[in-house]
Amino acid sequence: MKHNKLPSSEIPRSPLSNRRRTKGDNILIFGKGFIGERIQEAFDCPVSAKRIATFKDADEEVKKYAPKILINCIGHTGEKNVDGCELDKDKTLLANVFVPLILAEVALRRNLKLVHISSGCIYHFDYSKDKPITEDKIPDFFDLYYSSTKIYAERALE
Numbered sequence: 001m002k003h004n005k006l007p008s009s010e011i012p013r014s015p016l017s018n019r020r021r022t023k024g025d026n027i028l029i030f031g032k033g034f035i036g037e038r039i040q041e042a043f044d045c046p047v048s049a050k051r052i053a054t055f056k057d058a059d060e061e062v063k064k065y066a067p068k069i070l071i072n073c074i075g076h077t078g079e080k081n082v083d084g085c086e087l088d089k090d091k092t093l094l095a096n097v098f099v100p101l102i103l104a105e106v107a108l109r110r111n112l113k114l115v116h117i118s119s120g121c122i123y124h125f126d127y128s129k130d131k132p133i134t135e136d137k138i139p140d141f142f143d144l145y146y147s148s149t150k151i152y153a154e155r156a157l158e
Contacts, residue, residue: 031073082146096149
C-alpha cells in the first residue's frame with residue numbers, strides 16, 4: 001500500500017484561523033489581560049476572552065479550541081488597584097477563586113494540564129532584608145481581600 005503525503009489543503013488547521021496548527025495551538029489561555037496577552041505573544045497561542053462563570057462556560061471553550069494545556073490568567077485586581085477588590089467582593093471571589101476551581105475541574109475531567117497564574121501579593125515579605133521567595137514558602141498575607149482570595153485558590157488547587 002502506497003502512502004501519499006496529504007496535499008497542503010488537507011493539512012489540519014487551527015479551528016480559530018486559516019493557518020496551520022502550531023505547538024501553540026495545544027495551549028489555551030483564559031484571560032486577556034496584561035499577563036494573558038504576554039503569554040499569548042510568547043507562545044503564539046489562542047486566548048479566550050469568554051467570561052467564565054460556570055463549568056459549562058469553560059468546558060465549551062475547551063471543546064472549541066481542543067488544547068492540551070490550559071493557562072489561567074483570569075483574575076480581578078480591582079478597578080484601580082487591589083484595594084478596589086474590597087468594593088466588589090463578589091466579582092473578586094468569582095474571578096480569583098471560583099474560576100480557577102472551575103478550570104481545574106474541566107482540566108481534571110478532560111485530562112488536561114492546568115497552569116494557574118496567581119500573585120506574589122500573597123506573602124508578608126520585606127524585599128530589603130528577606131531572601132527571594134521560594135516555592136515552599138506558605139502564603140501568609142491575608143491583610144487584603146484580593147490576597148485572601150488568591151490564597152484560597154492556591155490552597156484549593158494544591
